[in-house]
Amino acid sequence: MQHPSILRREGFTDHELGPALIFESPADAMRLDHFMAERKGRLGIDEQLGLLRQIAEVMRFAHDKKIVHRALSPQSILIVDPHRDYPHIKIFNWQAGYREGSESTTASRVVTATNHVDRLVEDASMVYMAPEAFLDADFAGEHLDVFSLGAIAYYLFSGEQPASSHAELNHKLRETQGLRISAVLNGVGENLQELIQYSTHPDVASRIDSVADFLTYLDEFEDELTKPDHEWIDDPARAQKGDVLPGNFKVLKRLGQGACAVALLVQRDGNELVLKVASAFEHNQRLKDEGEVLKQLHHQRIVKYCESLSIGDRICILMHRAGKETLGQRLRKEGRMQTELLERFGEDLLQAVEHLEELGIPHRDIKPDNIGVGSVGRESKLHLVLFDFSLSRTSPDNIRAGTTGYIDPLLPLRKPPRWDLQAERYAVAVTLYELAAGPKNLPKWGDGVSDPSHLTCEVTIEAELFDADLRDRLTEFFARALRRNPVERFDNAEDMLRAWRHCFEDIEPLDELTYHDSEDELRQLLSSATFDTQIPELGLGTRATNALDRANILMVEDLLTVPLRRLHRLRGVGNKTRREILIAVKLLRDQLGKPSRTDSDRE
Known part of the structure; x- marks a missing residue:
């Protein structure tokens, strides 16, 4: 996991106490808790916001890689340049x-969560960890890092620890349903109050869904916040909302922020565009190469390139926005x-890839x-737009470039x-496959642990994850698209697109999906429920009913x-539906109590 704000591993060695990892050691670096003690009362709002945003952006990057920290705290954050006006973190x-x-195709990269997290963290770190972090590993998930971000925000803005002990933290959370910085x-504003309270809410269903x-x-x-006139800055990689860059x-x-670039939503001459900036001088060539690639591409399902330019000593790419959210x-x-x-x-995706193959x-x-979702042109319908061509010029000899789970695990056999x-x-x-089966459901090879190339x-x-009306055709499609022998797969993107369209022939579209996110609305819907009520009769949203x-x-x-824990880990279910x-469940338990039979009785 390479990122400028993640402490880099330099190597591995044997030590008299056992195997050891060697990490970089930035000069003058200090832990965030020590930095806060040294700067107590002298940290401005811009510095507080800058530090919190850096930490959150790193966690979003990690979650995109399907990695959860699980014990994020000031004790696990380094300030690498504590005497600068804009300190950076690792x-x-x-x-x-x-x-x-x-379910990953490259199972050797999977790292499971320990059930003994309390043995791996300092006592001081525990007051930044969610209550469920100390339960068994089945409760692990991105929501743990969201809680820690909220607790760190409480610390950065107030200068006070969330609690003196984990026991006191649990007491606070029960009393106030989340940390109350007020x-x-x-003089705390409503937005900061809600940000911290709902990211540290003890009920995961009521917690902010994601780092995004x-x-x-x-x-x-x-x-x-009321801010002064916009600040002109020369280093685009550290630009914040409201800043004005040359040009x-x-x-x-x-x-x-990714491994080599920072993406900024900018406005120029009344137009909203994306400015992708090399995060450091040594990444300039990679941005230059990507700009040259994008300049050749003209397709409605591929991000639209505007120009490449230099700001200070950094290469930048100006392009249209691929969408207001990513497909992920x-x-x-x-x-x-x-x-x-x-x-x-x-x-949309196959048409974009077909165009790339033609060129x-x-x-x-x-x-x-790396795929945006948004309304394109005058249409109100959502479409996909492919972006991030930063690896486009990687040598074919490098068979590890890309993202685990999406890299063909059989490349070593070519x-x-x-x-x-x-x-x-x-x-x-x-x-x-992930679109059809749901998030985190990737194709599985063998036992899901062994290297597929062996x-x-x-x-x-896993056909049961697909919609029943599409199950047979999608199974046939993916069985061919993912064949072990690449010669037996589709010959090109055009053939793949033709087969994809066949999967949906004569399939009637479903009625509009429904969803309920109001507790009051759900309480009313469930008011007449009994233990014998069938799930479809509850009036839950379409996705929730289908998932159950x-x-x-x-x-x-x-x-x-x-x-x-089983409901927390329902497969193919999004955060909104899980919530x-x-x-x-909470409302029904309050209303009906607990049934006499147990889950083991059901099985």
């Missing part, structure tokens, strides 16, 4: 973390795509987080081992006897 201490993806800091949403709330807090680019929002964000929020969107999004230009990192267009279409097929089996298609049906949860009594189900 996050370390990932030993309690894990990489999601038991209890220790006067956390950053949106942080933007709203910045809007609430008269007004920064509207930081969209995120939409998947995590909504769950698997309903039939109409699945068909349309699949066509002989590879992408090399196709995945949901003769010679080189990247090829079949590997590009493999990444497309995995992306389509097996002889074909990929396992796939999990064989058919009656209210079934729903209330299922362990919460609706968990709120319904």
